[in-house]
Amino acid sequence: MKHLGFPLIALTVVLAVTALPAAAKTRVEIKDTQGMAVGTVTVSQQGPGVSLKLHLHDLPPGQHAIHFHQNPKCDAPDFKSAGPHFNPDSKKHGLENPEGHHAGDMQNFIIDVKGKADTTLEDNDVTLGDGAHSLFSNGGTAIVIHAKADDMKTDPSGNSGDRIACGVIAK
């Protein structure tokens, strides 16, 4: 049976690779209201949730809200096409809302005086895997960045103002 050694090892390798999640990571191109590229957000599976690595530029300095929105559509200039916050559990908005929160809600982040943000966020309520909390469910979702900070409690959008940048998450 010596001659079976190599095919068995090869088969094992193929099965191991196939067993990995379909998308352990996805790179999202972010555009502003003029359709200009303003960087990327790389979403990676991290345990049951995801991490987001932001590499953004040419955006207004200050504290800004960022959320996953329901639709994989970013039509400039208002990005209303992205729909409301991703909310598979029909909860209210805000990480500090007792009736919350939307799965797509996240902490605010800072854009520095040079208009850049290189930082990491996380969301433990969404996944790149399967199921109702998948960022790929219903054809995908979108990442939306807002003009203002999220107050973490006002339903449905945390008083975070206009949508100033957007990127589609889809397979």
Ligand SMILES: [Cu+2]
């Ligand atoms: Cu939003």
Ligand SMILES: [Zn+2]
């Ligand atoms: Zn929300």
